Amino acid sequence: xxxxxxxxxxxxxxxxxxxxxxxxxxxxxxxxxxxLQVYADYGERIPLTIADADPDEGSVTIVFQVVxxxxxLLCMLNVGQSVEALVGPLGAPTHIENFGSVVCVxxxxxxxxxxxxxxxxxxxxxxxxxxxxxxSKELLIMEKQMAACSDELIICTDDGSYGxxxxxxxxxEEVCKRETPPDLAVCIGPPVMMKFCCATTKPYAVPTVxxxxxxxxxxxxxxxxxxxxxxxETKFVCVDGPEFDGHKVDFENxxxxxxxxxxxxxxxxCNLDALR
Amino acid sequence: xSDVLSVKERMAIPPQPMPEQDPAIRRTNMEEVSLxxxxxxxxxxxxxxxxxxxxxxxSGCPVGIDIPGFIQAIADGDNAKAIATIKYSSLLPAVCGRxxxxxxQCQAPCTVGKAxxxxxxxxxxxxxxxxxxxxxxxNGLIEAPEVKPATGKKVGIIGTGPAGLTVAADIRRxxxxxxxxxxxxxxxxxxxxxxxxxRLPKKIVQQEIDTLLAMGCKLETNFVIGRTRKIVDLLEKxxxxxxxxxxxxxxxxxxxxxxxxxxxxxxxxxxxxxSNLMRAYDKDRAYTPIFDSKKVAVLGGGNxxxxxxxxxxxxxxxxxxxxxxxxxxxxxxxSEEVHHAKEEGVLFHMLENPKxxxxxxxxxxxxxxxxxxxxxxxxxxxxxSPVPIAGSEFEIEVDTVIVAIGNDSNPLIRQTTPGxxxxxxxxxVVDEVGxxxxxxxxAGGDIVLGAATVILAMGEGRKAAxxxxxxxxxxx
Ligand SMILES: Cc1cc2nc3c(=O)[nH]c(=O)nc-3n(C[C@H](O)[C@H](O)[C@H](O)COP(=O)(O)OP(=O)(O)OC[C@H]3O[C@@H](n4cnc5c(N)ncnc54)[C@H](O)[C@@H]3O)c2cc1C
Ligand SMILES: Cc1cc2nc3c(=O)[nH]c(=O)nc-3n(C[C@H](O)[C@H](O)[C@H](O)COP(=O)(O)OP(=O)(O)OC[C@H]3O[C@@H](n4cnc5c(N)ncnc54)[C@H](O)[C@@H]3O)c2cc1C
Ligand code: SF4
Ligand code: SF4
Ligand code: FES
Numbered sequence: 052x053x054x055x056x057x058x059x060x061x062x063x064x065x066x067x068x069x070x071x072x073x074x075x076x077x078x079x080x081x082x083x084x085x086x087l088q089v090y091a092d093y094g095e096r097i098p099l100t101i102a103d104a105d106p107d108e109g110s111v112t113i114v115f116q117v118v119x120x121x122x123x124l125l126c127m128l129n130v131g132q133s134v135e136a137l138v139g140p141l142g143a144p145t146h147i148e149n150f151g152s153v154v155c156v157x158x159x160x161x162x163x164x165x166x167x168x169x170x171x172x173x174x175x176x177x178x179x180x181x182x183x184x185x186x187s188k189e190l191l192i193m194e195k196q197m198a199a200c201s202d203e204l205i206i207c208t209d210d211g212s213y214g215x216x217x218x219x220x221x222x223x224e225e226v227c228k229r230e231t232p233p234d235l236a237v238c239i240g241p242p243v244m245m246k247f248c249c250a251t252t253k254p255y256a257v258p259t260v261x262x263x264x265x266x267x268x269x270x271x272x273x274x275x276x277x278x279x280x281x282x283x284e285t286k287f288v289c290v291d292g293p294e295f296d297g298h299k300v301d302f303e304n305x306x307x308x309x310x311x312x313x314x315x316x317x318x319x320x321c322n323l324d325a326l327r
Numbered sequence: 328x329s330d331v332l333s334v335k336e337r338m339a340i341p342p343q344p345m346p347e348q349d350p351a352i353r354r355t356n357m358e359e360v361s362l363x364x365x366x367x368x369x370x371x372x373x374x375x376x377x378x379x380x381x382x383x384x385x386s387g388c389p390v391g392i393d394i395p396g397f398i399q400a401i402a403d404g405d406n407a408k409a410i411a412t413i414k415y416s417s418l419l420p421a422v423c424g425r426x427x428x429x430x431x432q433c434q435a436p437c438t439v440g441k442a443x444x445x446x447x448x449x450x451x452x453x454x455x456x457x458x459x460x461x462x463x464x465x466n467g468l469i470e471a472p473e474v475k476p477a478t479g480k481k482v483g484i485i486g487t488g489p490a491g492l493t494v495a496a497d498i499r500r501x502x503x504x505x506x507x508x509x510x511x512x513x514x515x516x517x518x519x520x521x522x523x524x525x526r527l528p529k530k531i532v533q534q535e536i537d538t539l540l541a542m543g544c545k546l547e548t549n550f551v552i553g554r555t556r557k558i559v560d561l562l563e564k565x566x567x568x569x570x571x572x573x574x575x576x577x578x579x580x581x582x583x584x585x586x587x588x589x590x591x592x593x594x595x596x597x598x599x600x601x602s603n604l605m606r607a608y609d610k611d612r613a614y615t616p617i618f619d620s621k622k623v624a625v626l627g628g629g630n631x632x633x634x635x636x637x638x639x640x641x642x643x644x645x646x647x648x649x650x651x652x653x654x655x656x657x658x659x660x661x662s663e664e665v666h667h668a669k670e671e672g673v674l675f676h677m678l679e680n681p682k683x684x685x686x687x688x689x690x691x692x693x694x695x696x697x698x699x700x701x702x703x704x705x706x707x708x709x710x711x712s713p714v715p716i717a718g719s720e721f722e723i724e725v726d727t728v729i730v731a732i733g734n735d736s737n738p739l740i741r742q743t744t745p746g747x748x749x750x751x752x753x754x755x756v757v758d759e760v761g762x763x764x765x766x767x768x769x770a771g772g773d774i775v776l777g778a779a780t781v782i783l784a785m786g787e788g789r790k791a792a793x794x795x796x797x798x799x800x801x802x803x
Contacts, residue, residue, distance in 0.1 A: 075555065078556070092606075138510065138549040268600055268615070271554075273578065274600050310590065
């Protein structure tokens with residue numbers, strides 16, 4: 052079950068894996084995610100977006116950044132080994148239609164979840180402008196795949212080692228200012244980036260979709276751990292999302308809730324370092 | 328011997344106390360609190376039963392166990408007969424003996440309790456049930472029930488709580504193929520993720536699952552019906568002849584008060600799932616973190632609230648308070664849990680209700696603002712409802728708030744199964760045999776009843792299993 056069929060290191064901390072999951076590969080739609088456990092007994096359940104799927108091979112592709120214990124354990128697995136649990140596809144799929152022109156903004160690891168959405172929007176007939184950003188050239192992932200599903204691709208790096216030396220919000224603002232502003236913006240990345248993207252699009256009244264990465268356990272609406280405040284109401288990211296109207300999301304609350312286990316998780320990372 | 332005891336002699340036998348871990352010690356471990364009767368105690372307690380002809384106790388048991396029958400067998404020293412008698416009606420005696428609210432069910436109408444004017448002095452039916460179930464398990468005597476020759480029919484069971492497990496056993500016995508689907512990585516439902524180890528050891532639930540597997544039931548974990556596969560596909564593409572939906576009431580309610588999304592506010596489901604299912608209590612081994620809380624407020628008065636409070640104690644909190652809007656008399660929790668919680672130092676705040684949760688400068692919980700309540704006039708149901716006392720606001724200093732005010736039904740199946748009728752609370756509507764509005768789809772347990780009990784879920788499961796077996800029998 053859930054054998055790793057392919058593994059590739061995309062950057063220093065980012066890996067791509069194709070994992071056997073025939074039923075999920077059949078059912079999944081863009082915007083959905085899986086929950087994975089490397090070890091089912093004491094292991095943590097972590098959500099990862101389905102970056103791509105191949106129903107013929109019976110596999111799903113995940114792209115993940117090593118940030119803590121579980122992603123660390125995952126990256127140490129090799130082709131032929133298996134993860135003990137993989138459940139999905141979870142979450143509500145992205146609403147895909149021909150909006151006209153859309154701008155897709157991806158930051159860091161957020162480019163991975165953005166890819167299937169951009170691809171589907173392109174296939175639905177939209178004019179797709181894509182803006183991707185990373186801290187530096189080495190950390191930029193999936194440039195080719197994003198280029199393939201975009202009519203226009205703008206690259207930014209924080210240090211200027213590749214593309215424009217800017218934050219993604221700069222080109223986003225330019226796109227919003229165009230004669231015909233985009234009909235939709237889709238922004239996925241670190242919460243702070245999404246927050247500023249939403250602040251950028253708001254004055255231009257460009258509807259903006261964000262995908263939230265709240266902390267999850269079950270992913271089926273049972274625990275409420277993933278709740279966020281959207282438009283003053285409590286929503287569960289795993290079933291009501293992960294995508295929401297970015298102009299309504301309380302990002303402070305999200306960022307805050309993501310910090311809940313920072314200290315304890317940091318401890319995990321120290322332990323891991325000791326292991327290496 | 329025991330049959331020569333007179334009624335008077337029987338009534339004179341003191342209720343046998345349950346051996347328990349000392350509160351000071353059990354506060355620091357996850358092991359079971361109640362240790363179970365010894366053989367001598369069990370016989371002595373069994374001798375308290377008057378073998379009433381009308382057996383009022385039986386009418387108090389939702390599945391109608393022949394209570395005097397099994398108690399007589401214990402008194403006669405025939406444990407094998409006792410467990411067989413129980414299993415004729417109940418499939419999960421080791422569980423129900425531990426978690427049934429006996430004081431409101433079988434023990435409530437017991438003649439002995441009535442005569443002694445104290446329900447706590449009724450014959451300890453639950454403890455005796457537990458005793459024989461443990462006796463059977465600990466002596467390795469559990470045998471997988473016989474399975475009839477294969478019928479070629481296939482039934483899918485969605486959810487592996489008490490309802491699903493019961494249906495699986497009853498249907499498999501008739502020779503039908505059974506596949507259990509469970510969203511989590513471990514089967515057992517609330518018995519695994521909700522009710523803590525110190526009240527229901529996981530090995531007992533595991534034993535039930537092992538028995539089902541030994542009978543040839545198949546188990547698919549990490550399989551979310553509605554997502555991984557839809558109900559219609561199971562029927563139309565995957566060749567299932569019938570389905571049973573036992574997905575429980577897993578949607579936590581919140582209070583909708585200010586501050587509920589602060590860091591440090593948990594639903595009881597999340598708190599308990601982290602600790603039980605993800606084993607966060609085992610801090611050295613588990614990867615899933617849980618707050619190192621110092622001062623905890625639990626909101627609610629049911630079993631879920633007690634479990635959350637007592638878990639917080641065991642995870643090392645210095646102060647755990649239970650805040651409940653009514654009085655102890657109205658608390659829906661089992662009386663034994665209330666008693667245990669108090670012994671373990673949980674502080675009870677009755678007739679109080681939170682107004683808002685207070686944040687520190689980082690957006691983490693720093694306190695709870697509550698209002699005092701009083702009991703007002705009796706309402707139509709005769710219950711005196713609590714009313715807030717204006718201007719009675721006060722603050723409690725806490726770093727963690729656990730909301731345990733109940734669960735609604737999970738909408739996933741409803742949303743992904745067009746044509747499946749549900750009521751305004753989202754519960755699946757079924758007829759008297761457990762059949763839903765759709766052909767071949769049955770349902771039972773909390774998804775039908777709303778958050779209820781293990782024994783009711785089991786009882787519903789048996790009913791639905793019977794109907795499914797009858798339907799399939801007509802088709803072969
Ligand atoms: C719907 C969704 C889709 C996601 N898709 C991707 C993806 O495609 N690629 C990717 O690299 N990451 C993705 N994430 C984030 C990913 O789940 C976390 O990076 C991962 O859980 C970290 O686990 P860890 O044990 O390695 O790190 P930990 O040591 O557990 O945590 C490190 C930090 O990660 C964050 N985190 C911890 N647990 C979770 C959790 N359960 N959910 C979210 N964040 C958490 C916290 O801020 C924490 O401080 C997604 C998150 C969500 C909710
Ligand atoms: C903390 C707590 C303490 C309790 N204490 C007591 C007590 O002391 N005594 C008592 O009698 N009762 C108690 N109860 C209530 C009792 O546990 C429930 O009434 C009973 O478990 C309901 O059984 P069920 O089979 O309907 O569902 P559940 O036990 O809820 O099981 C449902 C299962 O279905 C799975 N599922 C849900 N959706 C899907 C899906 N779409 N696909 C696949 N699987 C799915 C869930 O993961 C779960 O495993 C307690 C409940 C809680 C939460
Ligand atoms: S199943 Fe529950 S209610 Fe019935 S006899 Fe046993 S303990 Fe009592
Ligand atoms: S009512 Fe009490 S005394 Fe009478 S048969 Fe039942 S358990 Fe025994
Ligand atoms: S992860 Fe538990 S409700 Fe969303």
